[in-house]
Amino acid sequence: MTRSDVVVEENFFDQQLISQLWKDCLALDHLGVDFIDQHGIWKGHKITRQNLIKSASVNVDTDYSKYPNSLQTVIRMVDDYFGNTVAVREIAFQQLYLPWDIHCDLTRQDIEEKNVYTVEDRDDYVPFYNVLIPLHDVDSRTIVFDQTSTDYNDFYLYKQNNPQVENPLSEESWNEYLSMTWPEDRLWLTVKQVLPTQHAGQLIAFRRHFFHSSDNFHTRGVDCKHFVQLLLDKKQ
Numbered sequence: 001m002t003r004s005d006v007v008v009e010e011n012f013f014d015q016q017l018i019s020q021l022w023k024d025c026l027a028l029d030h031l032g033v034d035f036i037d038q039h040g041i042w043k044g045h046k047i048t049r050q051n052l053i054k055s056a057s058v059n060v061d062t063d064y065s066k067y068p069n070s071l072q073t074v075i076r077m078v079d080d081y082f083g084n085t086v087a088v089r090e091i092a093f094q095q096l097y098l099p100w101d102i103h104c105d106l107t108r109q110d111i112e113e114k115n116v117y118t119v120e121d122r123d124d125y126v127p128f129y130n131v132l133i134p135l136h137d138v139d140s141r142t143i144v145f146d147q148t149s150t151d152y153n154d155f156y157l158y159k160q161n162n163p164q165v166e167n168p169l170s171e172e173s174w175n176e177y178l179s180m181t182w183p184e185d186r187l188w189l190t191v192k193q194v195l196p197t198q199h200a201g202q203l204i205a206f207r208r209h210f211f212h213s214s215d216n217f218h219t220r221g222v223d224c225k226h227f228v229q230l231l232l233d234k235k236q
Helices: 015-027 069-081 108-113 155-161 171-177 183-188
Strands: 006-009 033-036 046-054 086-096 129-134 142-148 191-194 203-207 210-214 225-234
Touching (some): 015 069, 015 225, 069 086, 069 225, 142 203
Antiparallel strands (some): 006 203, 033 046, 046 086, 129 203, 142 191, 142 210
């Protein structure tokens, strides 16, 4: 089934399922690791507490029986939505305390091996979807840009390898949503879509090679965003 590059489905998951998923994720919190920014705009600060429930792997692991029932249900629903073509590369429970700066969601395997789930050395590989499942209502949204990469995650590398755009995002819009980022980044970016405010039960998905960013939710009194993230590949 063909889907748009960016997908938002309101009330995709029922509230009972989302409530149980949140409880199950919190029960695994002892496995989480704090991520401290080492190089970006939040250098020295904790960005997130991240539990990699499933780490990216060169192996196709389709045995989800070890996961909580709520997560198994979510995976089945996501797979059905994309037409039973999905391989789940990574699953993470994110507790986001500060906004993620501009990046795209490639894995080491994407970059080095060009999708281990399909034919080796396939030239037309494009990463599949990044799925975000908010676990509560929060005054925050994700900004997806037009710019893409299948070679690296880091936006500073994109700036080194690409010219500035002719009609970048306006300073007014930049300050409204992205005041926490490096101001000069604006000159390389145009907006594909500002996604809606996040609500429990949404299914949010966009192709993983698009650069994107959290908005500046920390300026609106939001202490933390909780969500489950699935990185998907398309089965051959």
